[in-house]
Amino acid sequence: MIDEERLGQRFEAFARIDSESGSEALIARVLEKELTDLGAIVVFDDAGAKVNGDCGNLLAAFQGNTEVDPVMLSGHMDTVVPGKGVNVMFEDGVFRSDGTTILGSDDKSALAIILEVMQVVKENNLPCPPVEVVMTVGEEQGLLGAKHLDCTLLKSKFGYILDAVDTQGIVNRAPAANKISAKIYGRAAHAGSSPENGISAIYAASCAIAKLELGRIDGETTCNLGLISGGAATNIVPEYVEIHGEARSHDPGKLDKVTHTIVSTFKNTMAELQADGDALPRVEMIVENDFPHTNIPEDHVMIKLAQKAAENLGRNLACKTSGGAADANVFFGKGIAAGVIGTGMTDVHTLKESIALKDMVSCAELVLEILQIHATGKAAK
Numbered sequence: 578m579i580d581e582e583r584l585g586q587r588f589e590a591f592a593r594i595d596s597e598s599g600s601e602a603l604i605a606r607v608l609e610k611e612l613t614d615l616g617a618i619v620v621f622d623d624a625g626a627k628v629n630g631d632c633g634n635l636l637a638a639f640q641g642n643t644e645v646d647p648v649m650l651s652g653h654m655d656t657v658v659p660g661k662g663v664n665v666m667f668e669d670g671v672f673r674s675d676g677t678t679i680l681g682s683d684d685k686s687a688l689a690i691i692l693e694v695m696q697v698v699k700e701n702n703l704p705c706p707p708v709e710v711v712m713t714v715g716e717e718q719g720l721l722g723a724k725h726l727d728c729t730l731l732k733s734k735f736g737y738i739l740d741a742v743d744t745q746g747i748v749n750r751a752p753a754a755n756k757i758s759a760k761i762y763g764r765a766a767h768a769g770s771s772p773e774n775g776i777s778a779i780y781a782a783s784c785a786i787a788k789l790e791l792g793r794i795d796g797e798t799t800c801n802l803g804l805i806s807g808g809a810a811t812n813i814v815p816e817y818v819e820i821h822g823e824a825r826s827h828d829p830g831k832l833d834k835v836t837h838t839i840v841s842t843f844k845n846t847m848a849e850l851q852a853d854g855d856a857l858p859r860v861e862m863i864v865e866n867d868f869p870h871t872n873i874p875e876d877h878v879m880i881k882l883a884q885k886a887a888e889n890l891g892r893n894l895a896c897k898t899s900g901g902a903a904d905a906n907v908f909f910g911k912g913i914a915a916g917v918i919g920t921g922m923t924d925v926h927t928l929k930e931s932i933a934l935k936d937m938v939s940c941a942e943l944v945l946e947i948l949q950i951h952a953t954g955k956a957a958k
């Protein structure tokens with residue numbers, strides 16, 4: 578039932594519309610029109626203003642024709658850079674850019690697939706649950722749209738986010754993360770004439786970092802210090818350095834622990850380095866929860882529906898654990914269990930990005946089958 582040619586055309590049209598993060602208004606208007614034509618009530622929330630973008634998250638509600646729980650379908654409207662003026666090439670069933678930009682299949686494949694599915698439902702008058710389509714902004718900037726999404730506008734308790742590579746998998750576990758920053762203050766002095774008057778912030782930072790365990794802490798926990806900057810010149814004892822890092826874990830308790838270790842190591846090290854009566858070197862630690870974890874049990878109705886749908890199509894759909902974050906993490910934190918399914922996008926965030934039309938068709942078939950099973954109540958048994 579999925580119209581391969583129409584899906585490809587729609588994808589290509591979307592890929593040609595510039596929508597780097599913060600500039601989603603253009604594509605949002607196109608989506609608004611198409612979704613409205615398909616019978617949805619479309620609203621935008623006020624996330625755009627909150628994240629300095631030109632557009633909020635798009636929420637489209639399809640009433641459906643069966644009295645079952647609503648289901649959310651989601652993708653993000655923004656792309657990474659360079660994503661302007663994408664020249665879409667189609668050869669041997671595969672879409673690519675001309676090599677000077679990304680393609681934007683991350684995540685325009687999702688937008689095209691969701692519209693194709695809803696169009697197929699409409700033109701064939703198929704059974705359909707209430708569907709809430711959520712197309713977010715600023716995903717690539719740190720899930721900004723999802724973080725500012727007004728979830729009171731949504732009724733769905735579960736759903737599917739189309740924003741992964743593997744069409745044979747559904748991501749139901751992903752780590753939580755904290756952003757961790759250390760601002761270290763020392764004392765400037767001329768490095769040649771009076772170094773003893775100075776306190777090197779870089780030296781102090783190094784002492785702390787050397788004590789830390791970084792990288793993979795255990796099977797479900799990682800941490801990384803990824804940015805460091807400070808100092809003014811080679812002849813000045815550096816009075817300031819700042820370090821930015823992150824910690825991730827699938828286990829919130831372990832995340833707390835590794836975060837606490839980093840914070841206390843910096844603080845204790847500064848205290849050890851301070852001479853009697855001197856308040857320097859000193860550190861200011863900033864910890865910010867970046868995103869919550871996702872941990873959806875394998876017997877959740879959302880997973881069962883998807884796996885039953887895959888089975889009906891003669892496929893396998895395996896539960897997967899991701900090391901990265903998606904809007905799904907934020908939704909999970911807001912009480913919506915969203916599995917992340919693949920659209921076939923490959924080499925995302927690079928100029929080599931590509932997507933095979935047959936993979937998009939396969940994802941669309943899966944989503945359509947999920948809606949059918951859910952609407953007719955034949956799943957999750």
Ligand SMILES: [Zn+2]
Binds near residue numbers: 653683684716740
């Ligand atoms: Zn994405």
